[in-house]
Amino acid sequence: QTATMTSAWKEALRSRIYCAARDGLALTLYALLNNAPKADFPEYLNALVSDREQRCSPLLIAARNGHIKVVRMLLNLAEAPVQLEQEGTVQFDGYVIEGATPLWCAAGAGYLDIVQLLVLRGADVNHPTRTLSTPLRAACFDGRLDIVRFLVEHGADVHLSNKYNNTCLMIAAYKGHLDVVRFLVDCGADPNVQAHCGATALQFAAEHGHLGIVRELLAADARVLANGIGMTPLLAAAERTRADVVRFLVEQPWCGRQDKVDALELLGASYANDKDHYSLERAYHFLELAMIERSREPPLPKKPGPALAAYDSRVECTSLQDLRAIRDDAHALHMESLVIRERILGPHNPELPHPVVYRGAVFADSASFDRCLLLWLHALRLRAAARLPLRKDLLRFAQLFGQMLHVGVEVPPAAMAQTLSACLRELEAGPQEDQDANLLTCLYLLVELGRLPPAEDGHDLMRLVYRLVRLNRVTRDGSTLLHLCVSADTPVDDYHTKNVCRFPCASTARLLLRCGADPNAVDGRRNTPLHVIVAYMRPVSDFLTLHAIIVALLEAGAHPDATNGRGETAAQASPTGVAELVLRTQMGISLRCLAARAVACYGLPFRSGEIPQSLVPFVEMHGGRGRPQPRPGAL
Known part of the structure; x- marks a missing residue:
């Protein structure tokens, strides 16, 4: 008991010391340390303390929060030298940084005085985080030239890159810190290093519209290189509607006429469908400039691609006269621009789908659902072709279908089938971290499917549901689609989906059971769907749902005497x-079930050949999982 009290007292003191350092309470910290045994100083000062999503030592958190007096006090303690290279976990701008040192924290937070103090006491200026980010990179991110200069003067390596091969020069160019870029270049930073994605500092500067940095890097002999998806700095600037950068780059001697035309066309096309920089006036202006350039001698004839239904079967203008004819036709300009973007960027470019989705959303807001569906289904194919995660896209369809059903518009079965097929592919091969969200979206789609009238191709839809059930994907807590369907705790998306989806849902449960869902599947707590539905807390006001689901589960073969992880049957739970x-x-209990319950109840051995191996899972389902169960009584 004394040892326990001592441990608790030490833990409380460690927490108070950490809090004093975190909050900059230098006098409080001094008093706490003055009354603590000197032999325990290393334990108090170098131990990491969990603080929400952070895990820091007193020195680390004091440096992170800019408390120079606390930092100086901790560094001056002769009794127990603090660890200058102690690594911890901190938060910066919503990001969790693992492996950060006090120097990294001070540099990233912009505290020059603490940076100077730590470096002069011997802190390693090149000590990286888990992602290989150095204190110099942290200072470059915020554009603190004073800290950058000090670190470089004291040995910081300007050439070190992080785990993505992203250099300090790249992050300074990306963030638009011209003075830092100029200093790093003067210190010998190489502007032609490429990150793993193929981008250079010039690419980052161009696509974010930092014209001054673009000029600086080109003056430093930066080469114009394409990244891993074929985007040059010029095309990247055009795709992001960085008109000033495009105007500057197309006048450079290395820019050929075809590159200039492509950039001007892409710039204009992007203005026509960019959510944040939408401007039809600018769109037409740059498309016209491109067409004029095409018309010069020798002419550069356009080679339009095939007409796509998603773009209203639009065929590109091939002459200045054609273009001027649609100057005042907003819809034609929108579709023309989407066609141009796909021709220049190519169908596998990950930047291509965003404006397609935006234009579809505009149609949905005006209740033009058929036009929206054509565009979104095309965007879905484009994202799948580019191997991009589809989580948001699939949820967007569930929301759209919910909106359509809510206002009385029929959802085309073909659109539902394409969406379910994409959902199936994503559950098969998509990112594991998206699986829970994709399962919920899949469930929303199944609920909406149940609201559709019978269709000629209904068998195709049922085959998709059957394949989804056979895939047998579960959430992190082990819940199947059937578990989610019968649970009142299943979350429902707030945007339109909530208008048609409510759980538990009897019709969707019957659909899943008809397509082969296992009524005896167990989740992480060994609850069957029957255990889940009996926990429904609206048994009177929503009795019909409760009754319908219980009956459906029992008729599909659910065992009412199956036990969960607490040894409870559904009735007991x-x-x-x-x-x-x-x-x-x-319910009706079979003799086989009663025998299995008896084996479980009395703890009889059954795994060593006493019964056929095929019956072992059956006995385990009824409570035979290693310990005697309570007597079932009347179940």
Whole structure:
């Protein structure tokens, strides 16, 4: 008991010392340390303390928060030298940084006085984080030239890159810090290093519209290189509607006529469908400039691609006269621009789908659902071709279908089938971290599918549902689609989807069961869907749903005497008498189930050949998982 009290007292003191350092309470910290045994100083001062998403030592958190007095006090403690290279976990601008040192924190937060103090005490100026970010990179991110200069003067290596091969020069160019870029170039930073994605500092500067930095880098002999998806700095600037950068780059001697035309066309096309920089006036202006350039001798004839239904079967203008004919036709300019973007960027470019989705959203807002569906289904194919995650796209379709059903517009079965097919592919091969969200979206789609009238191609849709069920994907807590469907705790997206999706949902549960969902599947707590539905806390006001789901599960073969991880049957787990009563009136117990419960109840051995191996899972389902179960009584 004394040892426990001592441990608790030490833990409390460690926490108070950390909080004093975190909050800059130098006098409080001095008093706490003055009354603590000197032998315990290393434990108090160098231990990492968890603080929400951060995990820091007192020195680390004091440096992070800019408390120079606390930092100086900790560094001056002769009794227990603090660890200058202690690594911890801190938060910066919403990002969690692992492996950060006090110097990295001070540099990233912009505290020059603490940076100077730590470096002069011997801190390693090149000590990286887990992602290989150095203190110099942290200072470059915020554009602190004073800190950058000091670190370089004291040995910081301007050539070190992070795990993505992203250099200090790149981050300074990306953030638009011209003075830092100029200093790094003067210190010998190489402007032609390429990150793993193929981008250079020039590319980052161009696509973010930092014209001054673009000029500086070109003056430093930066080469014009394409990144991994074929985007040059010129095309990147045009795609992001950076008109000043485009105007400057197309006048450079290395820019050929075709490159100039492509850039002007892409710039104009991007203005026509950019959510943040939308301008039809600018769109037409740059498209006209491009067409004029095409018309000069020798002419550069355009080679239009095939007409796509998604773009209203639009065929590109090939002459100045054609273009001027649609000057005042907003829809034609929108579609013309989408066609141009796809021709120049190519169908596999990950930047291509965003404006397509935006234009579709505009149609949806004006209730032009058929036009929206054509564009969004095309964007879905483009994102799949570019191997991009589809989580947001799939949810967007569930929201759109919810909106259509809510206002009485029929959802085309073909559109539902294409969306379910994409959902199936994403569950098969998509990112694991998106699986829970994709399962929920899939469930929303199934609920919406149940609201559709019978269709000629209904068998195709049922085959898709069957394949989804057979895939048997589960959430992190082990819930199947059927578990989610019968749970009142299943979240529903707030945007349109909530108008048609509510859980538990009896019709969707019946659909899943008809397509082969296992009524006896267990989640991470070994709850079957029957255990989940009996926990429904609206058994009176929504009795029909409760009754329908229980009946459907039992008719599909659910075992009412299967036990969960707490050894409870569904009836025993029910918090209300209503669900228990429904169970008792509906269920029939087989002799085989009674025998399995008896084996579990009395803890009889059954895994060593006493029964056929095929029956072992059956007995385990009824409670035989290693310990005797309570007597079932009347179940």
